[in-house]
Amino acid sequence: MKFKILLLLLFVWTLYPQVVWGFGISPTTISNLTILPDTEYDEEIMLSRAPTDQDININYLVILPKTENWITVADNQPILFPKNQNRLPVKIHIKIPPNTPYGKYTGIITFTESKTA
Numbered sequence: 001m002k003f004k005i006l007l008l009l010l011f012v013w014t015l016y017p018q019v020v021w022g023f024g025i026s027p028t029t030i031s032n033l034t035i036l037p038d039t040e041y042d043e044e045i046m047l048s049r050a051p052t053d054q055d056i057n058i059n060y061l062v063i064l065p066k067t068e069n070w071i072t073v074a075d076n077q078p079i080l081f082p083k084n085q086n087r088l089p090v091k092i093h094i095k096i097p098p099n100t101p102y103g104k105y106t107g108i109i110t111f112t113e114s115k116t117a
Helices: 002-015
Strands: 024-026 039-048 056-063 071-073 079-081 087-096 108-115
Touching: 056 071, 079 087
Parallel strands: none
Antiparallel strands: 024 039, 039 087, 056 079, 056 108, 071 087
């Protein structure tokens, strides 16, 4: 019985696409407790991966309810992780509009990769 379950798991595992690459992000959080309305703030994050012989497009999505336009990633340019490079700095620019109420604002920036053509 255990052998049949193992074979079934191996068969199911082969049906799923295999991950060819992956990347890490550091730091994993951006925090500024002293930023004020009508100010700007830059933070650099580092994407890292094992060297590979393929260029990888990095896609990003900013999820910050009611304030998405406060954050700019990589100057709104496409991000390309060049082949044979294992680290890539990415600039995050935060601009707080005037008359923004004081408070705690939280959100998410997601990064995903896709193989170049």
